[in-house]
Amino acid sequence: MQKLTLHNGITMPQLGFGVWQVEDEEVVPAVKKALETGYRSIDTAAIYGNERGVGKAIQESGLPREELFITTKVWNTDQGYENTLKAFDESLEKLGLEYVDLYLIHWPTPEFDDYVDTYKALEKLYQDGRVKAIGVCNFDIDHLQRLLDECEVTPVLNQVECHPYLAQNEVKDFCKQHDIYVEAWSPLMQGGEVLGNEKVKEVADKHGKSAAQVIIRWHLQKDTIVIPKSVTPSRIEENFDVFDFELDKEDMKKIDSLDRNERKGPQPSEMNVR
Numbered sequence: 001m002q003k004l005t006l007h008n009g010i011t012m013p014q015l016g017f018g019v020w021q022v023e024d025e026e027v028v029p030a031v032k033k034a035l036e037t038g039y040r041s042i043d044t045a046a047i048y049g050n051e052r053g054v055g056k057a058i059q060e061s062g063l064p065r066e067e068l069f070i071t072t073k074v075w076n077t078d079q080g081y082e083n084t085l086k087a088f089d090e091s092l093e094k095l096g097l098e099y100v101d102l103y104l105i106h107w108p109t110p111e112f113d114d115y116v117d118t119y120k121a122l123e124k125l126y127q128d129g130r131v132k133a134i135g136v137c138n139f140d141i142d143h144l145q146r147l148l149d150e151c152e153v154t155p156v157l158n159q160v161e162c163h164p165y166l167a168q169n170e171v172k173d174f175c176k177q178h179d180i181y182v183e184a185w186s187p188l189m190q191g192g193e194v195l196g197n198e199k200v201k202e203v204a205d206k207h208g209k210s211a212a213q214v215i216i217r218w219h220l221q222k223d224t225i226v227i228p229k230s231v232t233p234s235r236i237e238e239n240f241d242v243f244d245f246e247l248d249k250e251d252m253k254k255i256d257s258l259d260r261n262e263r264k265g266p267q268p269s270e271m272n273v274r
Helices: 024-037 051-061 081-095 115-127 141-150 169-177 198-207 211-221 233-240 249-256
Strands: 003-005 011-013 041-043 069-074 100-105 131-137 157-161 181-185
Touching (some): 024 041, 024 051, 024 233, 051 069, 069 081, 081 115, 169 181, 198 211, 198 249, 211 233
Parallel strands (some): 041 069, 100 131
């Protein structure tokens, strides 16, 4: 497993396991399988409704807590300073953990204009040692800049939708300038059209790998943190089997050329659901 060192000195596995849209009862065998396969980073969120199941899987795995990197997120309805502190306590109780490795704001919801206060609550949790690192999800450059201007702790990462059809190069450039990692959600475009792309298939055939493995490898070589999701045991294993080959410059250029700013999810500036 490749690990990256976040700007606060904490190390994080570059490849993690996502559990979005996985029901609480279904998440237990999926996370246990992921941990058996070798994943050590699990990404959940309050809104996913499966924190309790993730916690159960962690407990049943028997793995030492210090070997694991657990991420969860504060949902839009719980934003604001006091609400966020309360929401964190609830997430921690459901997970059955004494601390979380990474706590994130799920969306900026700019219409409500309280993500700065929400982030200040994350800073408090970080200063109190209840989380090892703090960051954000789905933040555009202007949202990030405001945090840099008004808060004390630079986010360690920004988790955004990212795949070959949405390369997020501008956001990546900005984040790199400020020592913020980019983490890709929907790294395989939710199993969408990109997996059948001819250029991706050419690269996959060349390496004797699947399209999904090639795309995950592309993310890794871009220094992007990646969290593919699956509940199928064979896919969980396949998505992890990406450390025995490398894409060359020609392969990377082929996949880079697919960027067309195509999203599956909402625009962060327009996502104001509560």
